[in-house]
Amino acid sequence: MKLAVIPGDGIGIEVIEQALRVLDAVVPGVEKTHYDLGAARWHRTGETLPDSVIDELRGQDAILLGAVGDPSVPSGVLERGLLLRLRFELDHHVNLRPAKLYPGVATPLAGEPPIDFVVVREGTEGPYAGNGGTLRKGTPHEIATEVSVNTAFGVERVVRDAFGRAQARPRKHLTLVHKTNVLTNAGDLWFRTVQAVKDEFPDVEVAYNHVDAATIYLVTDPGRYDVIVTDNLFGDILTDLAAAIAGGIGLAASGNLDVSRTNPSMFEPVHGSAPDIAGQGKADPTAAVLSVAMLLEHVGESEAARNVEAAVAADLAARDPKAPGSTAEIGERLAKAAAE
Amino acid sequence: MKLAVIPGDGIGIEVIEQALRVLDAVVPGVEKTHYDLGAARWHRTGETLPDSVIDELRGQDAILLGAVGDPSVPSGVLERGLLLRLRFELDHHVNLRPAKLYPGVATPLAGEPPIDFVVVREGTEGPYAGNGGTLRKGTPHEIATEVSVNTAFGVERVVRDAFGRAQARPRKHLTLVHKTNVLTNAGDLWFRTVQAVKDEFPDVEVAYNHVDAATIYLVTDPGRYDVIVTDNLFGDILTDLAAAIAGGIGLAASGNLDVSRTNPSMFEPVHGSAPDIAGQGKADPTAAVLSVAMLLEHVGESEAARNVEAAVAADLAARDPKAPGSTAEIGERLAKAAAE
Ligand SMILES: CC(C)[C@H](C(=O)O)[C@@H](O)C(=O)O
Ligand SMILES: CC(C)[C@H](C(=O)O)[C@@H](O)C(=O)O
Numbered sequence: 073m074k075l076a077v078i079p080g081d082g083i084g085i086e087v088i089e090q091a092l093r094v095l096d097a098v099v100p101g102v103e104k105t106h107y108d109l110g111a112a113r114w115h116r117t118g119e120t121l122p123d124s125v126i127d128e129l130r131g132q133d134a135i136l137l138g139a140v141g142d143p144s145v146p147s148g149v150l151e152r153g154l155l156l157r158l159r160f161e162l163d164h165h166v167n168l169r170p171a172k173l174y175p176g177v178a179t180p181l182a183g184e185p186p187i188d189f190v191v192v193r194e195g196t197e198g199p200y201a202g203n204g205g206t207l208r209k210g211t212p213h214e215i216a217t218e219v220s221v222n223t224a225f226g227v228e229r230v231v232r233d234a235f236g237r238a239q240a241r242p243r244k245h246l247t248l249v250h251k252t253n254v255l256t257n258a259g260d261l262w263f264r265t266v267q268a269v270k271d272e273f274p275d276v277e278v279a280y281n282h283v284d285a286a287t288i289y290l291v292t293d294p295g296r297y298d299v300i301v302t303d304n305l306f307g308d309i310l311t312d313l314a315a316a317i318a319g320g321i322g323l324a325a326s327g328n329l330d331v332s333r334t335n336p337s338m339f340e341p342v343h344g345s346a347p348d349i350a351g352q353g354k355a356d357p358t359a360a361v362l363s364v365a366m367l368l369e370h371v372g373e374s375e376a377a378r379n380v381e382a383a384v385a386a387d388l389a390a391r392d393p394k395a396p397g398s399t400a401e402i403g404e405r406l407a408k409a410a411a412e
Numbered sequence: 413m414k415l416a417v418i419p420g421d422g423i424g425i426e427v428i429e430q431a432l433r434v435l436d437a438v439v440p441g442v443e444k445t446h447y448d449l450g451a452a453r454w455h456r457t458g459e460t461l462p463d464s465v466i467d468e469l470r471g472q473d474a475i476l477l478g479a480v481g482d483p484s485v486p487s488g489v490l491e492r493g494l495l496l497r498l499r500f501e502l503d504h505h506v507n508l509r510p511a512k513l514y515p516g517v518a519t520p521l522a523g524e525p526p527i528d529f530v531v532v533r534e535g536t537e538g539p540y541a542g543n544g545g546t547l548r549k550g551t552p553h554e555i556a557t558e559v560s561v562n563t564a565f566g567v568e569r570v571v572r573d574a575f576g577r578a579q580a581r582p583r584k585h586l587t588l589v590h591k592t593n594v595l596t597n598a599g600d601l602w603f604r605t606v607q608a609v610k611d612e613f614p615d616v617e618v619a620y621n622h623v624d625a626a627t628i629y630l631v632t633d634p635g636r637y638d639v640i641v642t643d644n645l646f647g648d649i650l651t652d653l654a655a656a657i658a659g660g661i662g663l664a665a666s667g668n669l670d671v672s673r674t675n676p677s678m679f680e681p682v683h684g685s686a687p688d689i690a691g692q693g694k695a696d697p698t699a700a701v702l703s704v705a706m707l708l709e710h711v712g713e714s715e716a717a718r719n720v721e722a723a724v725a726a727d728l729a730a731r732d733p734k735a736p737g738s739t740a741e742i743g744e745r746l747a748k749a750a751a752e
Contacts, residue, residue, distance in 0.1 A: 141593070147603075151593040180631045182522040199539075199560070204597040210604075214564035216597040220539070224554035251645070253481070253491040257544040257556040263487075264550075284652035291520045291631060291656050305591070309649060312624035316631050 082345030083355035084138020090357035090403025111142035120153030164328035171314035193307025234301035245298035325362035383409035422685030423695035424478020430697035430743025451482035460493030504668035511654035533647025574641035585638035665702035723749035
């Protein structure tokens with residue numbers, strides 16, 4: 073396996089070190105190429121993601137990314153120029169984000185409701201298309217627009233993927249989340265697409281929630297969800313909320329998948345670079361380690377993936393949530409347990 | 413005072429009846445005009461909101477609205493044609509939504525954190541502008557767009573209003589919520605506007621959160637918020653979540669304000685028409701009653717407003733959350749207590 077590693081900024085660098093330690097423990101001999109991208113590179117060269125790097129990445133089997141972003145760089149430069157550019161150029165149309173409350177993990181919700189669902193977030197269009205503009209900037213007559221672009225092609229492939237995932241799960245339940253009563257054009261396309269694809273998956277039960285209502289259910293009745301399919305922006309919002317209720321973004325893994333496998337898929341923790349705690353060995357590498365498990369599953373190393381997830385589950389059940397250990401200590405424990 | 417009453421659909425009709433009972437108990441003699449708008453009218457005449465009604469509404473001092481929407485009407489028809497048309501035509505640019513956890517009210521959050529903040533949601537532009545379209549509908553080449561339109565004029569007046577509200581509150585804290593790292597055009601306009609208006613309110617402390625992070629804080633640390641200012645769609649999403657953590661949408665009131673007072677402002681519970689429980693006397697009229705309190709405050713009847721809110725607070729502290737009484741029983745209790 074050829075793996076591209078993009079540690080990025082802040083705690084991204086720290087958690088990736090531990091994630092690789094776990095990877096090496098379960099699948100030795102992975103050929104890794106490190107890419108120095110992020111705030112430091114931008115300050116040094118003004119580059120966020122050179123075309124030559126994109127070309128090299130296309131030759132890899134998968135990408136492991138830490139986190140991107142730093143307060144010294146204007147908002148959006150690294151997010152749009154590096155992270156989103158990777159997702160768009162490599163056609164990562166399925167942004168897969170599981171939310172699972174592991175035994176022993178504290179949730180901010182009273183009564184500890186069961187939580188075990190996965191969000192299939194569209195990753196290459198919607199309000200993330202970068203299709204906006206500004207007119208008369210800085211004047212009292214300024215107009216700023218953001219265009220959400222939704223195509224039948226883009227929506228259908230994600231909806232079909234989500235149906236497939238729902239069918240493969242015991243509950244076989246899929247919820248479309250959108251805002252069809254206000255965003256009538258995009259909402260209608262999403263809604264009609266779900267209705268059309270449904271016929272191919274007659275055993276999957278389908279529901280629809282407006283995005284505002286979905287945030288209510290996520291805190292009052294998260295157990296209702298099995299698979300959620302939604303657009304890029306709603307998916308961004310819902311998956312942070314989902315991570316929060318399932319124990320925090322320190323535990324939330326994600327995969328940016330090109331399910332056609334034309335381009336390498338990219339795995340990353342949902343959390344950001346957290347500059348406030350960077351360099352202190354305080355970051356929890358668990359989300360990055362669970363992202364390695366998703367990566368292993370994606371490249372066909374299912375047994376190794378299961379071992380990593382089992383190691384995480386056992387560690388979460390055993391660790392003291394108030395003193396889980398340093399970044400390196402957690403990484404060492406997980407690597408040892410996963411290898412056993 | 414001349415009041416327009418639009419009960420609308422489903423439980424809207426039931427809760428408005430009780431809200432008016434409370435209003436009559438504290439301010440007798442209000443001149444009310446009922447407008448028959450909603451699903452029934454649309455089925456009968458095909459009309460959602462005739463121009464003549466809009467003209468009449470402009471002559472009123474305020475509007476009290478129940479809820480709009482019915483499964484028998486295609487999604488978006490009543491929402492865009494009636495509710496949003498009212499908000500847009502009457503220039504309701506400040507959509508004010510308090511979130512307060514009253515003593516005695518259960519929250520889905522563990523540890524019952526204190527919750528007392530208000531969301532100032534922009535109400536007349538953003539992704540709600542209705543500025544989208546569909547090309548090649550129903551074909552594999554369909555494209556559906558939604559354009560978020562943000563103007564300096566529209567953003568500034570809402571930001572200034574939010575600063576004023578923050579300044580009038582003890583904590584004097586304002587949080588802008590947006591997604592500046594992805595929606596770089598609209599986000600930049602919002603961010604720059606907050607920076608510019610800040611100078612007029614030197615005693616107000618300002619923070620910024622991405623919308624995805626805000627959903628995390630709302631469930632892990634809602635006490636950090638005092639006043640939130642945000643765009644139309646983010647405000648829609650955050651205020652449902654805010655309502656959920658503060659005891660449910662059965663308690664969430666809102667005001668759609670034209671703060672220039674050129675047009676009458678409109679007050680409505682945040683909840684919808686809830687067709688599943690309509691006609692059964694099960695709906696909690698508390699959100700509608702709290703909306704009456706906001707209405708009274710807006711028209712200068714501050715003492716009456718305080719009496720209504722105090723009646724609600726006392727009732728919430730005393731009622732059995734599992735058996736709060738029927739719609740009419742709650743209304744009767746609140747009317748009696750508010751009048752005392
Ligand atoms: C950093 C940001 C661009 C990104 C996004 O909005 O997708 C992040 O929030 C995420 O969810 O991965
Ligand atoms: C019914 C719908 C159009 C409305 C909105 O999206 O604004 C509702 O959700 C609200 O928050 O008042």
